[in-house]
Amino acid sequence: MxxxxxxxxxxxxxxxxxxxxxxxxxxxxxKTIYFSLTGAKLIAPDMTSIWVGFDNYIRALSSSKFREAIWHTTYFAVISVGVEMVIGVLVALLLNEAFKGRTLLRAMLILPLALPTVVNAMMWRLIYNPDFGALNALLLQFGMLDAYRSWLGDPASALDMVILADVWKNFPLVALIALAALQTVPKDLYEAATLDGAGVWNRFWRITLPAIMGPLSVALVLRTIEAFKVFDIIYVMTRGGPASSTKTVSFYVYQEAFAYMRVGSGASYALIVVLISASLIAGYMYLIRKQGEV
Amino acid sequence: MKIKNILKGAVFGVFAVSGAAHAEVTLNALFMAQAAYSEDDIRNMTEDFKSANPGVNVNVELVPYEALHDKIVLSQSANGYDVVLYDVIWPAEFAQYQLLENVTDRVDADTRKGILDGAWTTVEYDGSLYGMPWIADTKFLFYNKEMLKKAGFDTPPATWAELESQAKAIKDKGIVDYPLVWSWSQSEAAICDYTTILSGMGGQFLDADGKPAFNTGGGLKALEYMVDTIDDGLTNPNSREYLEEDVRRVFSSGQAAFALNWGYMYNLANDPAESQVAGHVGIAPAPGTAGISTASAVNGSMGLGIPTKSEHKEEAWKYIQFLTSQKVQDQYAKLSLPVWEASYSNPDVIKGQEPFVDAAKTSLAVMAPRPTMAAYQEASSVLQEALQNAMLGTQTPADALNGAAEAIGDIQ
The missing domain is CATH 1.20.5 (Single alpha-helices involved in coiled-coils or other helix-helix interfaces)
Structure with a gap:
């Protein structure tokens, strides 16, 4: 009772x-799920929503442009998150060592994170500028480039260049999480391992990495979700160009729903993206849990 | 008696106060910060309006052209603006969704007669007016007189073929690396340049039945011309990521002999504070094609309208009437020429910018429209991608345009 x-x-x-x-x-x-099953328009005073069933989804999945956008997004997410994880952990390892100026460097790590994405995107656009950009000047001075080139105007390099800008901004998040985790690893584990004859490499793989894996996977999941819905940096840096080579799904959804005003099919695109990210997250969760059992 | 009077006075006073409070209206106005009138111009005009109309306050907001359309559309559900600047290509869509107030009955006969016909097409759809024309503009050919003289040319090119040969001579003499600069990024700006060349080469966007026709004749020749000038090293390859302001920067720093841009560049490129080539800048109508046309132009005009959701339509209309009045337009005619026919013979407007006004007289008369369709935004972005594919060499111009024509046919 x-x-x-x-x-x-x-x-x-x-x-x-x-x-x-x-x-x-x-x-x-x-409401979004409902919209995705209708032909709803963004602003249509006299038009009642027309029920279209799964037509929007069928059209989305059979559209080659949408598949291209999914591919761009996947590429962006895999490469940017992958590079951020590696650089983040390496930087965290460095900043975990005692050396002069460590506090200053740790403080500087916050800087890219604190920058709004739009400001970061504008900054990198200036760096990549084909006429007076710093990147061209730097590479030319080091003899790595014969002439100034257009980094964001070339479909072969544009997406990679956006990824670089994103990595610069977001690796500190991974680094900070990894750094915090590193400080909880007991020092005596390393001493014992060294006595047993384990080298640097072995100590990293068998002690450090397993110890920080938990927090690191949180960073991985967060960053993957973020990367999969990337929009603002693309909107500011390339607006999907050149020749739509940097058009990601979020940009595609935005165009469909707000520029072309087709909220119905825009919603179906968005839900497909949600489904993809949800399955990615489920996959991560499964892997993390499995690791916990071992 | 006295008490009654006092009471009367008090009642009257309360009314007067609440009446005054009621008259205090704030208008939200949306403009663009790109080409035509500068931010300073717009703010100064607005200040003039405010001092002439006490009790009406105006919040001026400026956004890049690329954000303008979506901002207007999205603000509709939030009840955001009372006055919006909009492009000539949107009235069909806006009319379909009843975004803008139909102002046909508000425009008197004198105003209808006084404003250029080409400017009216900006705000007219299906026989109704959805605002007032404010910016009459098209793409002009700018040239660096000094560079032309060095290469032995006294006059700017009259045809697109001549532009190519003059550019080649300038490049061969080593006067400048890339004589031509354009705004060919994946944007509406590229469509404007393409439309200009298409019109001069006798092309058509849509045929008589309204089906895409830009993949044949002048439309195909225009894109082939654009690609050729890139392949021959005449066009600055970075044009493929430039907008109008990039074109102005490159031309004003003396890195190009020719540029296609809106009229606003004339006075800015001739201003020593803004430009290293001040005093050497010439302006001419964009060239034509022998036997087909004498000049090329795209209708790049813009108008001011009142969103249907605005709660201050009367004040908004007053503000629009003020901004589009001949007096105000003549006063601020350096970056954007007036929409009024009489302005083109007003000495105050012409003085100091005779070449600009002369070129405009020719160009504004031959402005070619971009297609009128409710799904214009989508059709445009399909075509933008096709232009990029051809210019970047991933597709031939014919393949790119055929693909775009098919896709746009499906959208229709």
């Missing part, structure tokens, strides 16, 4: 929160 009353109290106390969560994320989600 008492436990029943407790349950009721608990539900009563939780109700406001549940209502808020359902209102804030549940309602928009359901």
């Amino acid at each position: 008492i436990s029943h009353r407790k349950t009721v109290t608990a539900w009563l106390l939780l109700t406001p929160m549940i209502v808020i969560i359902l209102g804030v994320s549940g309602y928009p989600l359901i």
Whole structure:
């Protein structure tokens, strides 16, 4: 009897929160799912939404442009997150060592993170500028380039250049998380391992990496979700060009829903993206849990 | 009696106060920060309007052209703006979604007669007016007189073929690396340049049945011409990522002999504070094609409209009437020429910029429209991608345009 009353109290106390969560994320989600099954337009005073069933999804999946956009996004996410993880861990290892100026370097690590994405994108656009950009000047002075070139105007390099700008901004997040995790690894483990004759490489693979894997996988999941929905840096740096070689799914969804005003099919595109990121996250979760069991 | 009077006075006073508070209206106005009027011009005009209309306040917001369309559309659900600047290519779409107030009945006969016909097409759709024309503009050919003289040319090219041969001579003499610069990034700016050349080469966007026709005749020749000038090293290859302001920067720093750009560049490129080639800048109508045309131009005009959701339509219309009045337009005619016919014979407008006004008289008369279609934004972005593919060499001009024509046919 008492436990029943407790349950009721608990539900009563939780109700406001549940209502808020359902209102804030549940309602928009359901509305989006509903939209994706209609031919809804962004602003159509006299047009009632027309039910189209799964037509939007069929059209999305059979569109070669959308598949291209998915490929660009996947490429962006895999490369940028991969590079961020590697650089982040390396920098964290460095900053975990005691040396002069370490505090200053650690403080400087925050700088790219603190920069708004739009400002970062504008900054890199200037760096890449084909006429007076710093990157051209630098490479030319070091003799690595014969003449100034257009970095964002060439479909072969544009996406990689956007990735570089994104990596510069976001690797510090990985580095900070890794650094925090590194400081919890007991020093005596290393001493014991050294006595047993383990080299630097072995110590990293068998002690450091497993010890920071948990926090690192959180960073991995966060960054992957972020990278998969990349929009602002693309919007500012290339607007999807040249020749649509940097058009990612989020940019595609934006165009469909807001520039062409087809909210219905825009919603179906967006939900496909959500499905992809959700399965990625599920995959990560499975891997992390499996690791915990070992 | 006295008390009654006091009461009367009090009641009257309250009314007067609330009346004054009611008259205090704030308009939200959306403009672009790219070509035509500068931010300073727009703010100064607005200040003049405010001092002439006490009780009306105006918030001026400027966005890049690339963001203008989406901003207008999205603000509709948020009830955002009272006055918006919009491009000649949008009225079809805006009319379909009832985004802008139909102002046909507000425009009197004198105004209709006084403004250039080409400017009216900016705001007209299906026989109704959705605002007032404000910017009458097209793409002009700018040239560096000094460079032309060094290469032995006294006059700017009259045909596109001549432009190519003059550019080649300038390059061969080593006067400048890349004589031509354009705004050919994946954007509407590239469509404007393409339309200019297409019109001069006798091309058509759509045929008589409204089906895409730019993949044949002058439309195909125009893109082939663009690609040839890149392949021959005459066009600055970075043009493929330039917008109008990049073109101005390159031309003003003396790195190009020719540039295609909007009229606003004339006075800026001749201003020593903004340009290293000040005093050497010539302006001419974009060239034509022997036997087909004497000049080329695209209708790049823009208008001011009132969103249907605005709650201050009367004040908004007053503000629009003020901005588009001949008096204000003549006063700020350095970066954007007026839409009024009479302005072109007003000495105050012409003085100091005779070549600009002369070129405009020719160009504004031959402006070619971009296609009128409700799905213009989508059709344009399909074509933008096709132009890029051809210019970057991933597709031949014919393949790129055929693909775009097919895709645009499907959209229609």
